Amino acid sequence: MMVFHAKTHPELSNWQITNDVVMGGNSQSKFVINKEGYGEFSGQVSLENNGGFSSVKYSLDRIDVDAFTKIRIKLKGDTHRYQLRIKTKKEDRHSYISYFETSDQWQTIEFPLTEFYPTYRGRELQLSKYPGKYLEEIGFLIANKKAQNFKLEIEQIDFL
Template sequence: MTLFQFKSTSNLSNWTIIGDYVMGGVSNGNFYLSESGTGVFKGEVSLDNNGGFSMVKYSFATKQVDDFTSVSIRLKGDGKRYQFRVKTNESDSHSYVAYFNTSGDWETIEIPFSNLSPTFRGRPLNMENYPGQHMEQIAFLIGNKKAESFQLEIDRIELI
């Protein structure tokens, strides 16, 4: 199942940037289509004012995902570490999170649902890992506890 395939005509209206400004920080992020039709998440993470993260999230109607076991993402990073996040319900306060490193080249990463662990504001929760039944939101977040520029280019996101 394809969650999102980027192309030059993609509608990004359900993609939203969330920054640490929600807690007083000054990091910034932007999300746009490249000339080649990929999604680009780009910006600067700042530690000023107790900040330190930038996130882009994609919300959609509830999807039944119990026929799948993993997320497959074709992307090109900048050699930095990112988080991939899932919400069962968009209104949940917690997310299920897995970290992944990027190589600087185009690559396909696979994240098993069983590796998505529950967190709230960066703290682990005493709950089961992602149950893989429903999904209403996915997100990419950078927050490596350091000031840094970042760029993550995304081609497609699929469930396998």
């Protein structure tokens, strides 16, 4: 099941940026469809004022993912580490996360849904892993405890 494809459905209205400025930080980022036709999450993470993260999330109408076992993403990174974040409900305070490393080449990465674990503000919660029934949000976060420029290009997100 295709969730996002930058070239065939380049709609930006469901994407939303959240940076550490919500907590006093100075990180900056944006999400655009770049001139090559890919979704591009880019910016600068700053550690000033106790900052240190940038994120983007893609809101969906509630989808049933019970029949799927993996999220597959085709992306091109910058050799930095990122989090893939999913939520069962948009209004949940916690996210289920999985880390991944990027290269400066196009990659297709598959994430088993059973490996996503719950966190809130960087702390792992004592809850069960992702229940795998419904999904309303997918996001990316960079927070490597260092100031850095970043760029993550996304071609597609789908479920297997």
